[in-house]
Amino acid sequence: MSSRRNNRHCRIGLLLAQLFPAIACEPADADTAYDTTGGELEEFAAFAEPGAEDEGSSRPCITPEEYEVLFAEVARNTAALGLDGMSPDVRPRQATVQFEWPLRQVGAADPGYHAITNYVDHAGPGEVLDLACGTRTYDGHRGIDISLWPFPWLKVENSEIEVLAAAPGTIVSRADGNFDRRCSWISGARANFVVLRHADGSTSYYYHMKSGSVTNKQVGDTVATGERLGVAASSGISTGPHLHFEVRDGANNVIDPFVGACNPTITESRWVSPRPYHDPAIVKLTTGSAAPEIPGCPEVEEPHLKRQFCRGDLAVFTAFFRDLLPDAPATMVVRRPDTTVALQWQLNVSRYLTKGYYWKSWQLPADAPAGTWSFEATYSGQTFSQSFTIAKKGKACATNQ
Numbered sequence: 259m260s261s262r263r264n265n266r267h268c269r270i271g272l273l274l275a276q277l278f279p280a281i282a283c284e285p286a287d288a289d290t291a292y293d294t295t296g297g298e299l300e301e302f303a304a305f306a307e308p309g310a311e312d313e314g315s316s317r318p319c320i321t322p323e324e325y326e327v328l329f330a331e332v333a334r335n336t337a338a339l340g341l342d343g344m345s346p347d348v349r350p351r352q353a354t355v356q357f358e359w360p361l362r363q364v365g366a367a368d369p370g371y372h373a374i375t376n377y378v379d380h381a382g383p384g385e386v387l388d389l390a391c392g393t394r395t396y397d398g399h400r401g402i403d404i405s406l407w408p409f410p411w412l413k414v415e416n417s418e419i420e421v422l423a424a425a426p427g428t429i430v431s432r433a434d435g436n437f438d439r440r441c442s443w444i445s446g447a448r449a450n451f452v453v454l455r456h457a458d459g460s461t462s463y464y465y466h467m468k469s470g471s472v473t474n475k476q477v478g479d480t481v482a483t484g485e486r487l488g489v490a491a492s493s494g495i496s497t498g499p500h501l502h503f504e505v506r507d508g509a510n511n512v513i514d515p516f517v518g519a520c521n522p523t524i525t526e527s528r529w530v531s532p533r534p535y536h537d538p539a540i541v542k543l544t545t546g547s548a549a550p551e552i553p554g555c556p557e558v559e560e561p562h563l564k565r566q567f568c569r570g571d572l573a574v575f576t577a578f579f580r581d582l583l584p585d586a587p588a589t590m591v592v593r594r595p596d597t598t599v600a601l602q603w604q605l606n607v608s609r610y611l612t613k614g615y616y617w618k619s620w621q622l623p624a625d626a627p628a629g630t631w632s633f634e635a636t637y638s639g640q641t642f643s644q645s646f647t648i649a650k651k652g653k654a655c656a657t658n659q
């Protein structure tokens with residue numbers, strides 16, 4: 259029993275992108291403590307680099323040809339609907355419509371469900387520059403890519419992330435019925451989308467939605483803020499489930515709704531509730547019977563969720579994060595029913611990462627106190643917990659006693 263620490267295995271993970279060397283299997287005793295009566299521990303961590311994302315990277319969410327067709331249709335419909343009479347006093351970039359967040363989670367209540375993987379590119383061709391003078395974008399990107407995370411394909415399967423109208427508007431273009439499990443750039447792939455025209459002449463674009471999910475409302479119909487437009491997926495020019503949200507003013511200039519030193523398009527935020535450029539958060543905590551399986555696109559992930567355990571069972575505790583910042587440790591704790599700490603570990607990265615997860619498995623001790631335990635994570639000033647139970651007897655646990 260005393261050699262248990264030496265039995266602990268550690269593996270290094272790769273999440274859709276590059277290896278993160280700082281999480282290599284260094285002795286973690288300094289920041290990891292665990293129950294001396296517990297079983298073998300195994301741990302695993304994986305991260306995504308900014309700009310090395312599963313979607314968007316060097317790929318147009320909307321191709322120049324698609325924009326051309328779209329702009330023509332939007333202009334035609336706008337004129338036909340009599341919506342193009344913008345006051346001459348309103349210069350394009352004095353547009354005033356403010357936007358609510360364009361997504362919501364349904365049927366689940368995780369602390370989060372997304373990570374922003376690409377902002378608007380403000381540099382000329384061949385260069386990249388996001389609103390904060392960084393590189394969280396790709397050449398020629400005109401919108402914001404909000405990626406579903408974690409388990410993006412499971413979220414698509416369950417229609418879990420709905421796309422919402424960010425402001426009141428009139429539908430001036432829409433499409434549905436197109437293939438929604440794209441994993442790579444395919445020339446001519448058509449997206450399921452909605453374009454809204456707002457009161458100040460600006461337009462907002464909602465791209466890559468799930469086939470059959472787009473609102474039944476048609477061109478010319480109006481929608482309210484927060485009204486469901488469809489379900490986030492991966493239709494069109496897309497390599498993974500995300501919403502491409504794009505804003506243009508009445509003269510069709512791109513508007514980046516986030517204020518930043520390198521965003522010349524606005525001086526005041528166009529969000530009702532602005533989010534920070536880096537928005538570090540815990541997005542999900544799980545307890546499971548095995549490590550989460552995250553196969554290649556477009557296969558649906560298997561989280562192996564489990565909430566009721568018996569003594570001696572293998573339990574896997576996983577914490578999922580977005581916008582991991584350097585020198586800002588996350589702490590994970592497993593608490594017994596009396597709230598004492600049975601297991602504790604930390605995650606501390608050495609550079610910014612868009613997404614990451616860290617799991618630890620534990621063979622539950624033969625004398626683990628029965629009752630309701632909790633798996634808790636604290637990061638960026640927020641603590642979330644997920645309860646689970648350990649039983650000592652009963653039909654389900656008969657073989658373990």
Ligand SMILES: [Zn+2]
Binds near residue numbers: 319399503
């Ligand atoms: Zn995009």
